[in-house]
Amino acid sequence: MIFQIFGALSEFERNLVHERTRSGLVAARDRGRIGGRATGDLDYMGGYKVIMEKIGVRGMQVTTQINVGRPLHAQPCPNR
Structure with a gap:
């Protein structure tokens, strides 16, 4: 009871x-x-990510530079 x-x-x-x-x-x-959570501009961030990876910046350094979190960084770039 x-x-x-x-x-x-x-x-x-x-x-x-x-x-x-x-x-x-x-x-x-x-x-x-x-x-x-605030939404981000994936086209802008994706292009920036590609450029940074071409000049040799990798992984979480890109995330820090673009100022996005890990989940958004892990998404495939729309510009590739």
């Missing part, structure tokens, strides 16, 4: 967190703020 009570309380708390998160996102969107 105690587990049922704990389960009901945790479900209630989860629903509260969900509602507050959604209302916070809606309020932020109304203020003009958009969440999430």
Whole structure:
């Protein structure tokens, strides 16, 4: 019986967190703020990546120079 009570309380708390998160996102969107990771210009970055690799800069040095993270750096270049 105690587990049922704990389960009901945790479900209630989860629903509260969900509602507050959604209302916070809606309020932020109304203020003009958009969440999430900023998108990058893949054509520009891909071309820059190709040029840097041709002059001998490799790996994470390219990532640092272009100022992008590892996941975006790992994507294939559209200019190749």
